[in-house]
Amino acid sequence: xxxxxxxxxxxxxxxxxxxxxxxxxxxxxxxxxxxxxxxxxxxxxxxxxxxxxxxxxxxxxxxxxxxxxxxxxxxxxxxxxxxxxxxxxxxxxxxxxxxxxxxxxxxxxxxxxxxxxxxxxxxxxxxxxxxxxxxxxxxxxxxxxxxxxxxxxxxxxxxxxxxxxxxxxxxxxxxxxxxxxxxxxxxxxxxxxxxxxxxxxxxxxxxxxxxxxxx
Amino acid sequence: xxxxxxxxxxxxxxxxxxxxxxxxxxxxxxxxxxxxxxxxxxxxxxxxxxxxxxxxxxxxxxxxxxxxxxxxxxxxxxxxxxxxxxxxxxxxxxxxxxxxxxxxxxxxxxxxxxxxxxxxxxxxxxxxxxxxxxxxxxxxxxxxxxxxxxxxxxxxxxxxxxxxxxxxxxxxxxxxxxxxxxxxxxxxxxxxxxxxxxxxxxxxxxxxxxxxxxx
Amino acid sequence: xxxxxxxxxxxxxxxxxxxxxxxxxxxxxxxxxxxxxxxxxxxxxxxxxxxxxxxxxxxxxxxxxxxxxxxxxxxxxxxxxxxxxxxxxxxxxxxxxxxxxxxxxxxxxxxxxxxxxxxxxxxxxxxxxxxxxxxxxxxxxxxxxxxxxxxxxxxxxxxxxxxxxxxxxxxxxxxxxxxxxxxxxxxxxxxxxxxxxxxxxxxxxxxxxxxxxxx
Amino acid sequence: xxxxxxxxxxxxxxxxxxxxxxxxxxxxxxxxxxxxxxxxxxxxxxxxxxxxxxxxxxxxxxxxxxxxxxxxxxxxxxxxxxxxxxxxxxxxxxxxxxxxxxxxxxxxxxxxxxxxxxxxxxxxxxxxxxxxxxxxxxxxxxxxxxxxxxxxxxxxxxxxxxxxxxxxxxxxxxxxxxxxxxxxxxxxxxxxxxxxxxxxxxxxxxxxxxxxxxx
Numbered sequence: 122x123x124x125x126x127x128x129x130x131x132x133x134x135x136x137x138x139x140x141x142x143x144x145x146x147x148x149x150x151x152x153x154x155x156x157x158x159x160x161x162x163x164x165x166x167x168x169x170x171x172x173x174x175x176x177x178x179x180x181x182x183x184x185x186x187x188x189x190x191x192x193x194x195x196x197x198x199x200x201x202x203x204x205x206x207x208x209x210x211x212x213x214x215x216x217x218x219x220x221x222x223x224x225x226x227x228x229x230x231x232x233x234x235x236x237x238x239x240x241x242x243x244x245x246x247x248x249x250x251x252x253x254x255x256x257x258x259x260x261x262x263x264x265x266x267x268x269x270x271x272x273x274x275x276x277x278x279x280x281x282x283x284x285x286x287x288x289x290x291x292x293x294x295x296x297x298x299x300x301x302x303x304x305x306x307x308x309x310x311x312x313x314x315x316x317x318x319x320x321x322x323x324x325x326x327x328x329x330x331x332x333x334x335x336x
Numbered sequence: 337x338x339x340x341x342x343x344x345x346x347x348x349x350x351x352x353x354x355x356x357x358x359x360x361x362x363x364x365x366x367x368x369x370x371x372x373x374x375x376x377x378x379x380x381x382x383x384x385x386x387x388x389x390x391x392x393x394x395x396x397x398x399x400x401x402x403x404x405x406x407x408x409x410x411x412x413x414x415x416x417x418x419x420x421x422x423x424x425x426x427x428x429x430x431x432x433x434x435x436x437x438x439x440x441x442x443x444x445x446x447x448x449x450x451x452x453x454x455x456x457x458x459x460x461x462x463x464x465x466x467x468x469x470x471x472x473x474x475x476x477x478x479x480x481x482x483x484x485x486x487x488x489x490x491x492x493x494x495x496x497x498x499x500x501x502x503x504x505x506x507x508x509x510x511x512x513x514x515x516x517x518x519x520x521x522x523x524x525x526x527x528x529x530x531x532x533x534x535x536x537x538x539x540x541x542x543x544x545x546x547x548x549x550x551x
Numbered sequence: 552x553x554x555x556x557x558x559x560x561x562x563x564x565x566x567x568x569x570x571x572x573x574x575x576x577x578x579x580x581x582x583x584x585x586x587x588x589x590x591x592x593x594x595x596x597x598x599x600x601x602x603x604x605x606x607x608x609x610x611x612x613x614x615x616x617x618x619x620x621x622x623x624x625x626x627x628x629x630x631x632x633x634x635x636x637x638x639x640x641x642x643x644x645x646x647x648x649x650x651x652x653x654x655x656x657x658x659x660x661x662x663x664x665x666x667x668x669x670x671x672x673x674x675x676x677x678x679x680x681x682x683x684x685x686x687x688x689x690x691x692x693x694x695x696x697x698x699x700x701x702x703x704x705x706x707x708x709x710x711x712x713x714x715x716x717x718x719x720x721x722x723x724x725x726x727x728x729x730x731x732x733x734x735x736x737x738x739x740x741x742x743x744x745x746x747x748x749x750x751x752x753x754x755x756x757x758x759x760x761x762x763x764x765x766x
Numbered sequence: 767x768x769x770x771x772x773x774x775x776x777x778x779x780x781x782x783x784x785x786x787x788x789x790x791x792x793x794x795x796x797x798x799x800x801x802x803x804x805x806x807x808x809x810x811x812x813x814x815x816x817x818x819x820x821x822x823x824x825x826x827x828x829x830x831x832x833x834x835x836x837x838x839x840x841x842x843x844x845x846x847x848x849x850x851x852x853x854x855x856x857x858x859x860x861x862x863x864x865x866x867x868x869x870x871x872x873x874x875x876x877x878x879x880x881x882x883x884x885x886x887x888x889x890x891x892x893x894x895x896x897x898x899x900x901x902x903x904x905x906x907x908x909x910x911x912x913x914x915x916x917x918x919x920x921x922x923x924x925x926x927x928x929x930x931x932x933x934x935x936x937x938x939x940x941x942x943x944x945x946x947x948x949x950x951x952x953x954x955x956x957x958x959x960x961x962x963x964x965x966x967x968x969x970x971x972x973x974x975x976x977x978x979x980x981x
Binding site for chain 2: 146147150151153154155157158159160161162164166167172175176179194198201202205206208209
Binding site: 140141144145147151152156159162192219223227228230231233234237238241245246247248251 | 576577579580581583584585587588589590592594596597602605606624628630631635636638639681
């Protein structure tokens with residue numbers, strides 16, 4: 122395959138790659154940091170004619186727009202954590218990694234747009250489906266990155282054998298939950314949004330199970 | 337504790353951590369830099385039909401919206417300075433540091449929202465309480481970072497013994513001042529905002545005392 | 552020439568240049584990352600009174616504003632990739648490189664403005680011409696950077712002889728396509744926009760040809 | 767002086783400073799990059815009912831809002847260049863450098879606000895005075911940084927003796943031009959704005975003189 126061939130080019134052709142890798146990571150961080158910060162920009166403020174009305178309005182925002190903002194912050198932060206851990210294992214990069222990483226950044230840049238759509242009043246079905254689709258796209262682009270890093274032998278030799286399948290599983294859980302929520306949204310948008318909490322449940326169950334096994 | 341165990345993992349398991357630490361610091365800087373710059377985006381401009389009216393309008397902005405912007409700039413810059421000095425002492429990071437740092441970044445991202453709420457006319461009580469709460473949250477998240485770095489032994493061995501309690505004290509002063517202002521705001525929002533100047537007073541008193549002791 | 556003389560200053564005068572080069576690259580990345588993320592900020596959301604109307608509205612956005620956003624993302628990402636690969640070959644920088652890079656960043660900062668103009672309804676001729684002009688300006692500024700790096704001998708000694716003409720050709724293709732589209736836009740804006748797809752066609756043809764030659 | 771004493775602390779107390787210096791530079795770059803990119807965000811687009819009207823509108827923007835944007839881009843880029851060259855000479859930093867750099871960043875963050883005010887129609891006197899004041903503040907904060915770096919001995923030992931006075935002169939020219947324009951603006955805002963071109967004139971004269979002297 123062309124991709125694999127290019128990415129596994131001999132060291133002589135990949136000189137300067139260290140700087141290239143560092144810059145790729147840096148550029149990704151800048152894009153993610155901006156997407157994260159922009160989430161809060163267009164959030165509405167509580168409104169009302171007196172303090173009581175404004176406190177009430179604030180309470181409503183917490184169960185609506187602010188909750189949606191929190192969800193997107195957690196989603197971006199979680200994907201950043203995976204990207205952060207994954208790239209600590211990367212030894213070299215190739216042109217396909219650059220492209221897949223740009224695809225990943227594209228999905229990250231689209232996420233604040235999907236967040237706006239999700240919190241827009243009265244657009245429930247479109248908003249829920251679009252949001253879930255973008256989250257799935259972020260996760261899938263990271264899975265593609267992981268897959269290409271693995272098959273082209275770009276990970277550091279000291280990467281433990283369990284790291285790749287472990288990361289794949291960590292990504293598959295939210296991808297599956299958000300993918301399942303898409304057809305559900307056409308029946309019930311509320312049910313679809315509860316599905317998004319599934320990864321948290323799975324995480325808690327897995328942890329309890331491991332703790333029990335160790336004990 | 338799981339947290340401590342993970343964070344104090346043996347060197348063999350934390351290879352690549354240097355790059356991870358650098359990236360964490362970098363990512364934090366990008367988020368803080370954006371939050372800082374966004375503070376000025378939505379500031380109103382002086383208005384009026386002639387020069388005299390516009391100069392008058394500018395004067396009013398200086399004691400209102402522009403003062404509020406200056407306060408938030410100083411608050412974010414001060415917390416960045418603490419983060420900057422603290423992370424120069426960090427030797428390694430673990431997954432709990434990543435999470436606590438994301439919590440810190442969350443509070444930083446929310447601060448421009450709280451600033452907008454604070455400077456919104458007529459929302460005094462909600463604005464003052466929300467602003468003080470977010471500042472307390474920023475400080476507490478940094479205190480949690482400091483505490484976890486200390487207890488999991490992630491600071492460099494050459495960290496002077498006084499550095500951790502010194503940083504804790506430096507954070508405790510503004511956290512206390514803003515925390516005290518929250519109940520005060522329900523009685524008088526003006527008094528609550530004067531309380532925010534307390535850290536400056538404390539700083540000046542401490543410095544004069546030290547200068548006297550040395551002399 | 553003054554430019555060449557300054558840029559090829561002896562090592563003794565360019566100490567600290569490594570940090571200067573790193574910072575130039577970093578600063579460029581930050582500007583490009585922000586321009587990339589800002590593209591999505593002002594995108595409109597689907598509107599309508601019921602789900603069917605909103606799905607229809609979303610479909611229309613995909614062939615209009617969202618397509619325009621995707622185009623700009625691809626354009627900025629492609630130019631970033633060229634900048635990324637080019638600067639891996641750079642050994643030293645001089646004051647002319649700093650200036651030409653600032654010119655490049657200027658064109659990048661203007662691109663989101665041109666994108667907004669391009670997607671503004673009813674401004675077709677102005678929008679198409681302005682957009683094409685800015686893309687040409689981005690490409691030309693990168694060509695100037697490449698030319699100055701080459702003539703002042705600032706590239707690493709291990710740069711393969713084909714790297715400079717190869718990068719020049721990779722830049723010349725989109726620059727030519729967008730330049731040709733400018734006069735075309737005064738006759739037909741639709742035809743002008745189809746011209747923008749030319750680089751993709753050229754790329755595919757070149758690749759097929761190379762694959763055939765190798766086989 | 768306390769400042770000098772702290773900044774010239776013995777090496778044993780400034781361990782980890784390398785990372786601190788790098789981070790300070792990085793943080794500054796991120797803030798400057800965002801300020802630079804934000805300049806273009808709120809620029810108006812040409813308007814009109816047909817192509818002719820829109821081309822005319824675009825022409826007017828070029829001599830108004832777009833020219834103001836270009837000016838601010840050049841101003842921020844020029845100050846970034848000075849900061850970039852200055853920090854290549856820095857060996858160590860201290861707490862006063864961090865504070866003065868934050869003051870510099872504050873003036874940079876305020877510049878887009880001053881730009882908006884400057885290009886706001888009908889606010890000529892306030893806009894011109896505010897803009898010139900902020901540019902003076904940016905320059906003065908950089909002069910303070912230079913002065914503190916010099917007096918506390920934080921520059922690298924290999925800094926040529928002419929570098930500090932050279933940088934001071936390079937900063938003094940625009941600072942003087944913009945400072946002179948402030949009183950002029952109360953008589954004629956047009957004359958004040960022409961004064962801003964003075965640094966370009968001075969630069970050209972100095973260069974021609976040097977070229978003649980060399981010949």
